[in-house]
Amino acid sequence: MKEYAPVKEGKVREIYDIGDSLILVATDRISCFDVILDNTVTKKGTVLTQMSRFWFDMTKDILPNHMLSTDVNDMPEFFRKPRFDGNSMLVRKLTMLPVECIVRGYITGSGWASYQKDGTVCGIRLPEGLRESDKLPEPIYTPSTKAEIGDHDENISYEQSIVHLEKLFPGKGEEYATALRDASIAMYKKCADYALSRGIIIADTKFEFGLDENGQLVIGDEMLTPDSSRFWPADEYEPGRSQSSFDKQFARDWLKANEGHNWKLPQEIVDKTIDKYLQAYEMLTGKRL
Numbered sequence: 001m002k003e004y005a006p007v008k009e010g011k012v013r014e015i016y017d018i019g020d021s022l023i024l025v026a027t028d029r030i031s032c033f034d035v036i037l038d039n040t041v042t043k044k045g046t047v048l049t050q051m052s053r054f055w056f057d058m059t060k061d062i063l064p065n066h067m068l069s070t071d072v073n074d075m076p077e078f079f080r081k082p083r084f085d086g087n088s089m090l091v092r093k094l095t096m097l098p099v100e101c102i103v104r105g106y107i108t109g110s111g112w113a114s115y116q117k118d119g120t121v122c123g124i125r126l127p128e129g130l131r132e133s134d135k136l137p138e139p140i141y142t143p144s145t146k147a148e149i150g151d152h153d154e155n156i157s158y159e160q161s162i163v164h165l166e167k168l169f170p171g172k173g174e175e176y177a178t179a180l181r182d183a184s185i186a187m188y189k190k191c192a193d194y195a196l197s198r199g200i201i202i203a204d205t206k207f208e209f210g211l212d213e214n215g216q217l218v219i220g221d222e223m224l225t226p227d228s229s230r231f232w233p234a235d236e237y238e239p240g241r242s243q244s245s246f247d248k249q250f251a252r253d254w255l256k257a258n259e260g261h262n263w264k265l266p267q268e269i270v271d272k273t274i275d276k277y278l279q280a281y282e283m284l285t286g287k288r289l
């Protein structure tokens with residue numbers, strides 16, 4: 001049996017290169033405040049992978065996606081073991097476009113900080129009088145460039161995204177930048193409307209896209225998971241304050257309240273955390289895992 005080693009290991013995900021395609025594995029690791037905790041959250045990786053799968057299926061009429069299969073029987077033998085079952089996705093290898101395509105439907109986080117300073121978010125002027133967590137009149141597209149490891153991603157304007165892409169793909173910068181913006185907004189709108197009908201607000205999210213062998217734009221990476229997005233429970237939504245995050249709030253709150261935690265959560269908090277992930281999955285898909 002051929003053995004595989006990850007070509008890349010992130011805080012939470014592992015990537016395997018199997019030739020023409022890749023296998024993206026969401027592990028059960030959890031990171032809080034950018035630190036990997038000394039716990040595993042059983043089934044978390046499966047929830048994330050199955051959520052991406054759900055959104056890829058829902059949006060394939062808007063844009064093709066990279067997903068080929070989440071069945072380990074479609075993967076090399078090495079992957080047919082419990083450790084990969086349910087949490088792995090076989091995907092088409094793409095030439096990634098190095099822009100993080102962020103869409104914000106609500107004002108929060110760094111966007112709220114920026115708005116308080118000068119009334120803009122990533123160079124986009126917003127109406128006066130918005131409160132923290134308010135819904136924006138229309139979702140906005142605020143791209144950023146991917147930083148080298150350790151650095152923070154850098155926000156850029158839509159115009160700068162044209163220049164950035166033009167450098168890498170001469171003659172194509174504007175076409176790609178426009179396509180990224182339009183696809184991002186369309187994906188966000190469709191999915192956020194749906195999620196709201198199921199009781200979840202998707203406040204903002206990040207998409208990544210690439211080109212396939214025919215130069216067709218394809219959405220890649222993970223899609224609309226609690227790791228790439230802010231999910232808020234709609235029934236607790238109240239503008240004028242920060243909202244609790246659906247997934248990691250218990251973990252974050254406990255870490256803040258317990259000094260000397262050494263980045264290890266008690267089992268009770270781990271259990272509550274996975275319950276939240278499962279709840280989000282069930283609300284969105286109407287199915288249990």
Ligand SMILES: Nc1ncnc2c1ncn2[C@@H]1O[C@H](COP(=O)(O)OP(=O)(O)O)[C@@H](O)[C@H]1O
Pocket residue numbers: 008009010011013014015022066091092093094095096208210220221222
């Ligand atoms: N279909 C794909 N083809 C090639 N690269 C991909 C594909 N889908 C996602 N990627 C890339 O895989 C990587 C996933 O790594 P990740 O664990 O998110 O770490 P990071 O975001 O810090 O690079 C990203 O660089 C992403 O752009």
Ligand SMILES: [Mg+2]
Pocket residue numbers: none
């Ligand atoms: Mg990433």
